[in-house]
Amino acid sequence: MRKHIVWIFLALLLFTTQLVTATGNYNRTAAINYADQYCATPNPAYFCSGWNDCTNFTSQVLHAGGLPEIGWWQWDRDHWFFHGCGWFRHSNTWSVPSWFDDHAWRTSSRYQVRSISNLESGDVILFQWPGASDWGHAAVYIENNLRSQHTPNRCRVWIWYNVPSGTVVRGWHVRW
């Protein structure tokens, strides 16, 4: 009996340590290289729809920077993954801006709210259009006040290019 308890304790300890130490160095150069490579033309391996690709593209950039996928379950805010385009093959947090925002709030080991002026290359910017009830767009921040994005596809444009007044913006700094 005592042996079992020791094993359970050890397993729990290992699991907790894994959670706590599951951090790495986000490679911003790799992230930006990916963004530059695929901002104009989507990566066919991730191309699901040309209509709503902004958050999918942003997630790809984060992943290219070394941020590992989390879990497998589509319908919650804790998981973040892409295994393909079909139903249940990628999480909503991967491809929907409002879900990504919720996910970022819940994974403070990875993300931190920051003002745009304090973002670093490879961080995420979310946009909520004037009067909209939820986040409607995502893009990747690139140094010197530039952004790259999909839908519409834009590479290294001025961060406020084509952003109407009254648009709500949130910067998510990757601190992983």
Added chain:
Amino acid sequence: MLGRKISFLLFFAVTLSLLGVGAAAWNKSQEANSIPLSNLTAEQRSVAQYLIEAEWQLGRLSLEERLYRLSEFYINDPRFPLSPEQKRFVQQMLPLLGDTVEPVSERWGQLTFEQAWTKRLIEGYSLLQRMEAGQVNSQEVARMRQKGIEPIETRPPYQSRKEAEELFDFYAFEKNTREGIVCVLHRFGDAKAKSCLVEQGGHWYIAYRKVFPWASLPPTESQK
């Protein structure tokens, strides 16, 4: 039996291809591009110019200044009541708005909504700054979020009218002559919007605006 199967497959294939052709044609018609300003009627042009001017005049101001000048461009029109969701939002912001807004909720319209939205931006930015200065902890932020105040910011004021002009392409105009309303479908930066304007005393006012994500509406030439 085999013949029936083949006929069914043929029927299915023909139906699919017809649907495809139809969809392509529909998309093509929607790709009607933006209408060049020079092709607009005088009234359409004045509406288009007004939308650009309103965006420029308000967008070049600080948020605090904007809050007090919104009534020059937006109006509460009973023909465009707020949605229940918008009303809930205004209600949430009400304690922060003081006597800036119309107190009777039945009279709330686009103007009241814009005032609440601008106040949200002011308070949200203040929270973001306090967060970054380490003046609020995560519990406080969570409390504020429950009250509808989130750490957010918005773009800096426009430096030139051109910045506002670049946001717009005009796709369609619809006029209700009897009621004096003109509704416009237009690009709004990297989003699209439907704006309805009413004329009062020889002056246009925005009485309704709904902004859609880029992908919500059919593609246009500029998107391709």
